[in-house]
Amino acid sequence: MTKLTWLRKNLFNTWYNSTLTVICFVLLFRALQGAVVWATTKAQWAVVQINLPLFLVGRFPQTEYWRVWVVFAIALSLTAITAVVFLGKQRFAGFTKLVAPWLSLIWVLSFPVILWLIGGGFGLRPVSSNLWNGLLLTLFMAAISIVLSFPVGVLLALGRTSKLPVIRWFSILYIEIIRGVPLIGILFLAQVMLPLLLPTDFRLDRVLRAIAGLVLFSAAYMAENVRGGLQSVSRGQVEAAKALGLNTFFVILLIVLPQALRAVIPAIVGQFIGLFKDTSLLSLVGLVELTGISRSILAQPQFIGRYAETYLFVGLIYWLFCYLMSLASRCLERQLNN
Incomplete structure (x- = not known):
């Protein structure tokens, strides 16, 4: 046709x-x-051009910008290596065979290095978390929350399908209670209630409290997505695995979870995208992430009223990262199907 x-x-x-x-x-x-006419003749894009460093890293000390660029370089390099391992197995077979067994360990080891570069210490100038702003804080919060909420959600999903009543009912209560409370409520509770549960001489950083709120909230929804995948695995496969002599732990780890997670990749990535966008609510609890820094920029006298240009730029950044996650999800699904 x-x-x-x-x-x-x-x-x-x-x-x-x-x-x-x-x-x-x-x-x-x-x-x-x-x-097009508005963007080319009426819009004043100077608000973006002049404040681009604020959008990207906020009030991070200018003399320490090199640390941020090293962090971005590490993240981009590891992302590219991961893409090659998962998507270029045939073209880069030798490289994939060499790197694949160590890829998870490399990612795990990169997190303390990135945290050291951002926060300082051990030879680097310390930078307070109050100066972690803009896109830097948004990506940091989203990455940490995604990494932590995924295993917690998987455990909750397994707990909800467990035959042990205590574990099953604890998982059910947790999931239903958290899903019945809006995220902004969870964030406020994390900021206010967590310090009350800790010793008086121990002060938990605001960033850590916000991460705890995001993880607690996202894990409940992640559990339901994973539970849908668990239900898609037929009972016959579990019985066949047990007949071959595998115990429950290895049945779940080697038979059930790989198939369950593969079946719900779109739902899991959708949850990750939602969590990334939910970081915009952190500005309501005193953290100046990408949306919060936009409000600070709009408070500058020379840029008062430039809402359209500012929020279009912020929206473009959110869309770019969300689209990249969606694209990675589709490529991963295509690779697994082949």
Whole structure:
């Protein structure tokens, strides 16, 4: 079917479809024309150009910017290596065979290095977490929360399907209670209640409290996504594995979980994307992440009222990272299906 035939069959097959198609094209053209005219002649993009360092790293000391660029370089390098391992097995077979067994360990070891570079100490100038702002804080909070909430969610999903009543009912109560409370409530509780549960001489950093709130909230939804995958694995496979002599631990680890997680990759990545966007609520509890730094920029006298330019730029950043996660999810699904 040629493109012209497809257009005639789907958009111009009747007189009213043709009329609606023409009207929609006219409205779309006018909207795009207005957006282009505004972006090129009326918008004042100086608010983005002048404040770009604030958007990216906030009030992080300028003399220590090199540490942030090293962190970004480490993250990009590990992401590229992971993509090669998962998506380029045939083209880079030798490299994949060498790196794949150590990839998880490399990622785990990179986190303390990144935390050391951002926070300082051990030879580097300490930088208070109050100065971790902008996109730097957004990515840091999202990455840590995703890494921690995933295993917690898997354990909760396994607990909800457990035959032990105590574990099952604890998991059910936790999941249903957390899912019944909005995220902003969890964040406020984490900021206010967690210090009350700790010794008086122990002060938990605001960033750690916010991470705890995000992890507690996301883990409950992650558990339900994983539980859907667990239910997709047939009972016969579990019984066959036990008949071969595998105990319950290895049945879950080698038979059930790989199939369950593979079945719910879109739902899991959707939860990760939602968690990344949920970091925008951190500005309501005193953390100046990407959305919070935007409000600070809009408070500058010369940029008062420049809401459209500022929030369009912020929205573009959020969309870019969310799209990259979605693209990685589709590539991973395609690779696993092959």
